[in-house]
Amino acid sequence: MDTSEHDILPADADTRVRTLLILGASGDLTGRLLLPGLARLVRLGRAEGLRLVGAGSDDWSEEQWQARVDSSFEGARRSADEAGLAALDGVRQGSTYFCLDVTEQGALATLVATLEGPVAIYFALPPAVSQLACSALYADALPKSTRLVMEKPFGTDQASAHALNTKLAALVPEENIHRVDHFLGKATVFNILGLRFANRILEPVWNNLHIEKVEVVFDEDLSLENRARYYDGAGALRDMIQSHLLHVMALLALNAPSTLHERDLRDQIGSVLRASSVDAGNPDSSRRARYTAGGIAGRSVPDYAAEPGVDPARDTETLAEIVVSINNDRWAGVPFILRSGKALAVKRKEAIITFRPVSHVPTGFTGQDSPTRLRIGFGPDTLQLELDVNGPGDIFSLDRTVLRAELNATDLLPYGEVLDGVLAGDPTLSVRGDTAEDCWRIVEPVLAAWASGEVPLEEYPAGSPGPASWGPGTAT
Template structure:
């Protein structure tokens, strides 16, 4: 993912000036442009000094002969240390990224390394910790306890690469600059909300990470709960970092499992062999590197609610699955139906639905109007538009925010812990086999849920 997403955005972040060149320097000294290295791991980012205009960008991976980072029994080799440098007459800026492969199970292993390397963290360093920020609630709490000894809290970035600044601001602009929406953005007018990220991709060689995480941690805990906070938060005083983070944290703290019951509120499944877009996929358990005994889910669904005055009683269903034949990435907000249709009108009676697409960002408002021909017939229409796209994709916007020391996209410590407290309840129920692990064929629309005896 780094080769596909981060490197191009690093290039886009480089200062623009005459004679600028972007090059990747390999271990043998050869220069290649954005060599497609593949790392799928948490990263530490140290933006040092100031970014300047002009010069050139150099990226150098750790060579085979270099000494890997080590710390007692917590030894973990760094697969690459990327050194990015903008250099010109009297101008210099530097960015270091320590990437680990195979990926550690949590950011704790990285922090253990740094704790054992006295003076390894510059005082100007910014700590970038990608979700899921630990591997459970206890791990997240331990991480938060370790961080102050390394860098101040204002230099810690618990960022979600899935949510770039453009996506966040698009949602805020839609909600808080249109009187049409905000007055009805509550339990009195909204019946349910679905936040879905279903994709056609299978494991794609990510067993080292994914088989330990599963869909619940990979997508629901890390990303979809963050999206939910943008839907449920109250209007912030400003879109500045302090106000926005406070509003998001308050929204996340209100989230509870539907009925406070992880069995009723959750479902899980994994894919079997099938064909997706003409590509044959093996069963998940037959993928290289997968341990079938882990019973890792490739599709997770959980229903929660925001337990506050605005949203109490409205179900929010968060779902993400892999190897699905009908990929869908969107927020679907279904409004309540009208009390009754006047006598004499007939046709479409479905409630109004607002769809907000996630990558690309777009929206569609589905509603009922009198159709052509017979004015007594109600037809269904959709009003669709695209949101403004940022100069960078979310990865690049996250890096930009770190370079600029802008914590707008960063999650507060207590919010990260609360997200884990929700997910841990579900995973405990799954570990106890209280929720069955169902199956669906790769290329299908997903499982035909069978439920379980406790429902």
């Protein structure tokens, strides 16, 4: 089938979302991330004619809801022109709030039936509550072209992800299911794809013949930050590596899609993840640790196990690392090292591609012969190429130099990019059902090994690089 330019564009105006219904509207996610992301969209004129509806378990008055919208829109208002201010005021004045138990049979369906479609239902709820809410819906109650937007982690294991996929498929078509990965904005995705496939010096060497290892790192200097209710039941492996870093890995490893159409791109992502696995029986395939009391940037951080709401007996890790193998012709033998942790000394969000050493350096050169490395930074998106070149003064001495560039940035906040795709009916940035299940399949052997005590839970002081036994870890 011929794929024209029009096939990769968002849905037409008739299927653009008219109503955004946020479930969990009184929660932290809505006020801190969703509404500010929406406000930027509205200010830029990319949510024209949208009605905002909130629903939550808190018995809020309309005044309380309006106050939340006002505070969340404030940042966008400060930089808005006259048209942007008018658009923001229009959405705020037209918004409303309902106190609702979304798990009660018929309650959510009754509300949705009163809304102008197409409707996007955003489940800003814990995974277990989202599953119950979906069970309370039925397809006949949903307006035509309804979108269902699910936060990650999607399910709690492969079986629950499959069960949730089955429930969602009975309500709307797959292309109308948006499984959110806010870590990967559209700018980041296309920055990676453009860098890889538009440059002759990179694409021919992007394989196991020339690349020694690939590392994807998401180290935070933030500690628990009052998220024990969710995080203590998840941990770093489920929260970041399963939910986000496996998709970053897939973008770095995929073969070139024929087009940027969501099907072509997501087919290639799915192919990489299906070929991926962790040899959990190998003691070097995973590591885990938990932070103890320490200090970060002058502030004291208590022991994780002493944080309010934490159950120390769960042995929840705050730092995790796994080694993934991609079992295909391009990547066989190359370790993909995925690491994420909290309360660390330095905040790092990057992918590091380390190339194999050259086969021969002519005798006579001195100095440090280091591997060539390419670093792709995320948020802001940056590029650093580390090379050995002849140093100043002594032309025979090899010194390290770094070529730096800033990659394309977006005007939208991460959740604004998510909502932009939802409102336009473009699922490019959402996670497809089969890949959501594959991400769980990849990490479940690791989780099982940890649960049986095969991998020790190590410790590191908050504000340190990690456990001393881990050594320098990723490329620095």
